[in-house]
Amino acid sequence: MKRLHGQHNEKVCNKLNLDPLICNDWIVTTAFYSAIHFLDHALFPCTLDGENFQNISEAHKSIRSNSKHQTRGILLSKLMDQHYQDYLFLQTNSQNARYVNYDVNEAISNRAVSNLNKIISSYNKEKKEIKK
Amino acid sequence: MQTGFTEEIIKFAATRSDSAVLSPAKGYYPFEIIAEAYEHGVEHGKNNMNQKMRDLYFENASEIAKSSAEIVNLLNKDSFVPEKLFVALSIRNSKILLSFEDDTFTSDEFMDKAYAHIAKIQSAYFEKDINVSISYLGENINHDMLKSDGFEFGIDLKTNSPLD
Numbered sequence: 001m002k003r004l005h006g007q008h009n010e011k012v013c014n015k016l017n018l019d020p021l022i023c024n025d026w027i028v029t030t031a032f033y034s035a036i037h038f039l040d041h042a043l044f045p046c047t048l049d050g051e052n053f054q055n056i057s058e059a060h061k062s063i064r065s066n067s068k069h070q071t072r073g074i075l076l077s078k079l080m081d082q083h084y085q086d087y088l089f090l091q092t093n094s095q096n097a098r099y100v101n102y103d104v105n106e107a108i109s110n111r112a113v114s115n116l117n118k119i120i121s122s123y124n125k126e127k128k129e130i131k132k
Numbered sequence: 133m134q135t136g137f138t139e140e141i142i143k144f145a146a147t148r149s150d151s152a153v154l155s156p157a158k159g160y161y162p163f164e165i166i167a168e169a170y171e172h173g174v175e176h177g178k179n180n181m182n183q184k185m186r187d188l189y190f191e192n193a194s195e196i197a198k199s200s201a202e203i204v205n206l207l208n209k210d211s212f213v214p215e216k217l218f219v220a221l222s223i224r225n226s227k228i229l230l231s232f233e234d235d236t237f238t239s240d241e242f243m244d245k246a247y248a249h250i251a252k253i254q255s256a257y258f259e260k261d262i263n264v265s266i267s268y269l270g271e272n273i274n275h276d277m278l279k280s281d282g283f284e285f286g287i288d289l290k291t292n293s294p295l296d
Contacts (some may be wrong), residue, residue: 068223089247099281107239111243
């Protein structure tokens with residue numbers, strides 16, 4: 001289900017990326033919301049410091065962080081470090097679009113798509129899950 | 133190295149009203165404060181709560197000031213010079229936002245290197261049980277939106293003068 005949701009959001013992201021109207025903020029947002037589903041599918045179930053987590057909600061209850069997005073970042077930093085930096089780029093630029101009146105630079109949206117593609121390509125390489 | 137701003141963050145934290153210090157906690161009271169209230173009675177707990185929460189807020193503000201200096205230092209080593217620093221302080225969850233010239237913020241070099249610094253600092257502070265979310269922005273910032281999201285402290289890093 002997570003993977004399918006990720007693919008669904010990826011389709012929207014790709015469609016927006018081809019749109020001549022250019023909604024860079026939405027490209028970044030859909031890239032982020034696609035990435036989180038692929039990453040969650042790869043991450044869970046997981047074990048951290050002896051605790052088992054079936055999903056992000058369970059992990060967030062145990063890990064005291066600012067948000068589920070930050071909890072996911074913490075898990076990535078410990079279990080799938082190779083994606084942590086790309087994830088941070090997507091997360092922060094998606095969340096900060098409101099601070100620049102949603103006028104997001106094309107270089108940022110291009111990098112967001114590239115980061116999403118990196119995550120997906122790593123995911124596809126491993127077929128079922130990104131290498132943990 | 134840009135570091136003078138850390139004193140401004142601490143000064144800002146020290147002069148916040150009780151309502152500003154307590155409201156972002158949103159019903160969160162650390163275990164030790166609840167335990168003390170239980171042990172010594174509710175009145176005693178109430179009387180001490182504000183001061184203890186203020187102490188925690190101030191301790192957290194000092195850590196956030198330190199983490200701000202560390203991330204700015206790492207960025208400076210790569211020759212990325214932030215223009216403005218914004219901080220949303222709270223007892224539990226604090227946020228740091230650094231803004232750059234658009235040319236820097238959108239450069240491949242920045243996008244390749246700067247996010248690794250966020251990863252490094254956030255992870256290090258999480259290990260110390262301190263939640264800090266760091267992010268970057270370009271120019272043309274909507275300051276009203278930042279304020280409404282709790283970024284009440286802002287400073288121009290070139291002049292070291294607090295922003296309104």
